[in-house]
Amino acid sequence: MAPVIDDRARIVLDRLEARDTRERAAGTARRQRLRQVTPDVGLFLHTLVLATRPQTIIEIGASGGYSTIWLASAARQTGASVTTLEIDPAKVETARESLSDAGLADVAAVVEGDAFAYLRKREDPTGFIFLDAEKEDYLAFLALLVPLLAVAGLLVADNLTSHAEELAEFREAALSDPRLSGLVVPIGRGELVAVRVA
Helix, strand or coil: CCCCHHHHHHHHHHHHHHHHHHHHHHCCCCCCCCCCCHHHHHHHHHHHHHCCCCEEEEEEECCHHHHHHHHHHHHHHCCCCCCHHHHHHHHHHHHHHHHCCCCCCCEEEEECCCCCCCHHHCCEEEEEEECCCHEEEEEEEEHHHHHHHEEEEEEEEECCCCCCCHHHHHHHHHHHHHCEEEEEECCCCCEEEEEEEE
């Protein structure tokens, strides 16, 4: 049986995990350090992509490209493509380097700039969206993301338990939206998983 992640991508994931650990231990400012999902959430995203087999994947918040590697590795196996959005130029550079080193630059494109502007211009529906951006923006993103989600498409949002109070309004809006059916999965820092039903 083939490994979930090939050796080339695994080396980059290990490198990003080590850097994240160092930066957290050193108390690096939140906006400057890599902010990435936990390894089990990476595998969770990978598994969801393999299960749902979307043609297109959008990620909001690339950071250093950690979750992007998990998404893109699954996308390669299913013939999908990933567009990841990142506003911080330093993190854009790191994400592009990470994807190149992992051999996934042909599967995932890093778009530098304001994610809101990108999403407002996008018209094509997408089958999978991963939201891991500034928490104060989640509610505004939800209004743009649900219309872009194809029916049977999946929305996953990070940090629902680690930032429970901050994201309470987002959680309520997402889980009460009649177009979505979902729940919060207690993995990593809490993942909201919702499928578009109408």
